[in-house]
Structure formats: structure tokens, C-alpha cells
Amino acid sequence: MTQSPASPRLSASTEQAGLPSLPPPKERRRLREAKxxxxxxxxxxxxxxRETVRSWESGRTEPRGSRRAAYAKLLESLARPAAPAPDAPPPDEQQPEPAPPATPEAAFDALCAHTAPALLRQAYALTGHRALASESVERAFQLAWQRWPEVAVDRDPAGWVRAAAHEYALSPWHRFRPGLRHPDTPPADASDRAVLDVLLGLPPAQRRTLMLYDGVGLDLPETAAETEASTPAAASRLLSARGTLAERLADLGLADRPEALTERLTALGRAERLAVPRPARVRTASERRARLWTRAAIAFTALIVTATALTLRTAPTHYEPPVPSGKAISGVPPRMGPGPLTPEDETLKQKLRSAPHPGPERLTPDPY
Known part of the structure; x- marks a missing residue:
């Protein structure tokens, strides 16, 4: 049986058992996100x-029975190309399917256009500042373009950019920027304001863990890996963040409906004016920044080389031992310590002692 290009090879055990075939977990997630x-x-x-779908896409569990058949049928429909419109030309007259990006610029532009809107909403939920959210996403894509040979072969380029954007957005150095010390204008919707206030009250590590797990849809090991934490630590942060949100947002019913939190995090920032970066502008700014840092590195290296050459030019070329004590320097006799008095000094000493003192008499202690 010939398989479609979108479906990977089936496992032998599944075929022998007569169960519907399923693509690998990574392909399941890709098919879902492609829609x-x-x-x-x-x-x-x-x-x-939702937790069951998360387990299926992470490979921890596999669907069985009727759910497996329904899941396989749904994935097959997601992998199938869209049907042509009723007034579309015949297949032999239709336009060929677009080929994959042939240049790095086209591939980068496609990645930027596909992932930038969601990253902007995530960065806004993490920071509460519209300008900082746009800056974080733009800087992440600039870094991705500088390291495009590395990002292009990564198993998850969108995850690479997402990690860079989240790290820049939650950088502790932003607290020293004068423009970010004051809170931004809150959202117009009351529920969005409540959710954003609670999110900004969480520690940054809990905020990012909650966003990755409930907002992006990563499983717990992937969340722990992206936040550079152990799985138990990520689980503890997630439980603490969920407990805080369920306690302070009891009217939203987050404790009864876990999917409500995902809906809130996904919709947060959707109504805000967030500037989506233009791929061409991002590439130009990234190249300009790379040239600037390259010139700064060259100038710093040249400065070090010049200072080293000047030191070698002016430094002494031979060893000069220190002058021993008691030796004349340039004909000047050395200063000697006190020694025996000469006859002249003895005469002067006796004369000073015998002559009366012209000043006031010395006070002597009275023994009585």
C-alpha cells in the first residue's frame, strides 16, 4: 500500500493487530498545528x-478502541489537502502546489509570518507591556536570523524562537529601564485585566511555566526542558501558578474547567494593538546589528594590539639592578646615619651646654 507523503511509515505491530495506524507523536502535533x-x-x-491529547502527542500514551479509530480518521483528514472549490478549474488546469521555500530568506519569512502573532500575545501576557512584547519578539527573530544555519536544522525552529523571546521578555535587566518602570495601559476587557493582573503577580518562573504548559500546549518534560528546570520543579511551579489563579479568579471557573485557562491565555492580548514585525525589516536590522558588533569587536581587538605594541616599545629591554645603600649616585654622597662626633662637633657641644639659655626657664618637677 502506498502511503501519502504526509503520513509516516506504520509500525508492524499496529498493522498485525489490525488497528488503525497513527503517525509518530511529533507528526500528530505538526498536523494539528498546521490547520x-x-x-x-x-x-x-x-x-x-485536553490532557489526553497532550499525552498522545507526547508519546506517553496511545489511543485505543473507538477513540483510536476516531483520532486516526481525524489525523487523516488533517493530512489530506483541502478540496478544491466548486468553480475551480480541472486538476490538469489547476496551479501547481507551492514549492517549499528555496532560499533562507523565504524560509525565515515564512517562519516569522507563521509564529510572530502568537509569540506577541505570549510576550504580552508575560510582561504586560505592549512595547516590550514587540521588542522581545523582534529581538528573538533577529537572533534567529543571525544563527539561521543553526535554527534552520533545529527540530523545532518555532520553539527556538519562542525560547529566545520568552527569555528576553523576562530578563531582570528590564527593571532598570526608565520606560518600563510604570505599568502599561491595562486591557479594555475586564476579564483580561483580571487575568493579566494575576499573571504579573506570579514569579517569572511560574509565569513562564504556566504559559508553556497551558498556553502553548507543551507537555511537562518539554516545559521543564525549555525552562531549564527539572520535571518535578516544573510540576511544582505549574501547580502553584494554577492554585493562585484558581483562588484569585474563582468567578472564571478555572478550577472546574481546565480548558478555560487555556482559552484565557490564548485570547489574552488578541484585542491589543501589537506590532507584528516585518520579516524584511527584521533581517535588515539583524544584519545591521551583526555588522555593528563585528566592527566593535575589531576595534576592541585593534585597541588591545596597539596597547600591547606600545608597552613593548616603551618597556626597558635590560635588567637594571637596584642601587645598593651607601653608594654615591651621580657624585652625590649618600646620607649616612649618626656616627662619632668630630672635634669641631665636640667643641660646639660643650659651648652650647655652657652658655645660658636665653629663653624662659625650664619647668622642673617639684619633688615635694
Missing amino acids: PLTQAQLAALVGVT
């Missing part, structure tokens, strides 16, 4: 919980 669909939306279509 795009959230884990909650796909769970509603299959009739399971």
Missing part, C-alpha cells in the same frame, strides 16, 4: 480531554 487547532479543540472533536 491550526488547539489541543482543546481537537479533544472536543475526538471526545476526550
Whole structure:
């Protein structure tokens, strides 16, 4: 049986058992995000919980029975190309499918256009500042373009850019910037304001863990890996953040409906005016920044070389031992310590002692 290019090879055990075939976990997630669909939306279509879909996409569990058949049928429909419109020309007259990006610029532009809007909303939820959110995403894409040979072959380029944007947005050095010391204008929606206030009250590590797990849809090991923490530490941060949100946002029903938190985090910042970076402008700024840092490094290296050459030019070329004590220097006799008095000095001493003192008499202590 010939398989479609979007479907990977089936496992032998699945074929022998007569069960519907499923692509690998990474492919399942890719097919879902290509539509795009959230884990909650796909769970509603299959009739399971969001946590179950998360486990299927991480490979921790596999669907069984009727759910496996429904999940396999849904993935097959997601992998199938869209049907042509009723007034579309015949297949032989249709335009060929667009080829994958042939240049690094085209591939980078496609990545930027596909992931930038979601990253802007995530950065806004992490910082509460519109300008900082736009700056974080733009700087992350500039860094990605500088390291494009590394990012292009990464197994998850969008995750690479997301990690860079989150780290820049949560950098502690932003607290010293005068323009970011004051809070930004809050969202117009009351529920968005409440959610954003609680999020900004969380520690940065809990805020990022909650965003990755409930907002992006990563599983716990992937969340721990992206936040550079152990899995138990990530689980503890997630539970603490969820508990705080459920306690302070009891009217939103986050404790009863876990998917409500995902919906809130996904919708947060959707109504805000967040400037989406232009790929061409990002590439130009990245190249300009790279040239600036290269010139600064060259200038600093030249300064070090010049200082080293000047030191070698002016430094003494031979060893000069220190002058021993008691030796004349340039004909000047050395200063000697006190020694025996000469006859002249003895005469002067006796004369000074015998002559009366012209000043006031010395006070002597009275023994009585």
C-alpha cells in the first residue's frame, strides 16, 4: 500500500493487530498545528480531554478502541489537502502546489509570518507591556536570523524562537529601564485585566511555566526542558501558578474547567494593538546589528594590539639592578646615619651646654 507523503511509515505491530495506524507523536502535533487547532479543540472533536491529547502527542500514551479509530480518521483528514472549490478549474488546469521555500530568506519569512502573532500575545501576557512584547519578539527573530544555519536544522525552529523571546521578555535587566518602570495601559476587557493582573503577580518562573504548559500546549518534560528546570520543579511551579489563579479568579471557573485557562491565555492580548514585525525589516536590522558588533569587536581587538605594541616599545629591554645603600649616585654622597662626633662637633657641644639659655626657664618637677 502506498502511503501519502504526509503520513509516516506504520509500525508492524499496529498493522498485525489490525488497528488503525497513527503517525509518530511529533507528526500528530505538526498536523494539528498546521490547520491550526488547539489541543482543546481537537479533544472536543475526538471526545476526550485536553490532557489526553497532550499525552498522545507526547508519546506517553496511545489511543485505543473507538477513540483510536476516531483520532486516526481525524489525523487523516488533517493530512489530506483541502478540496478544491466548486468553480475551480480541472486538476490538469489547476496551479501547481507551492514549492517549499528555496532560499533562507523565504524560509525565515515564512517562519516569522507563521509564529510572530502568537509569540506577541505570549510576550504580552508575560510582561504586560505592549512595547516590550514587540521588542522581545523582534529581538528573538533577529537572533534567529543571525544563527539561521543553526535554527534552520533545529527540530523545532518555532520553539527556538519562542525560547529566545520568552527569555528576553523576562530578563531582570528590564527593571532598570526608565520606560518600563510604570505599568502599561491595562486591557479594555475586564476579564483580561483580571487575568493579566494575576499573571504579573506570579514569579517569572511560574509565569513562564504556566504559559508553556497551558498556553502553548507543551507537555511537562518539554516545559521543564525549555525552562531549564527539572520535571518535578516544573510540576511544582505549574501547580502553584494554577492554585493562585484558581483562588484569585474563582468567578472564571478555572478550577472546574481546565480548558478555560487555556482559552484565557490564548485570547489574552488578541484585542491589543501589537506590532507584528516585518520579516524584511527584521533581517535588515539583524544584519545591521551583526555588522555593528563585528566592527566593535575589531576595534576592541585593534585597541588591545596597539596597547600591547606600545608597552613593548616603551618597556626597558635590560635588567637594571637596584642601587645598593651607601653608594654615591651621580657624585652625590649618600646620607649616612649618626656616627662619632668630630672635634669641631665636640667643641660646639660643650659651648652650647655652657652658655645660658636665653629663653624662659625650664619647668622642673617639684619633688615635694
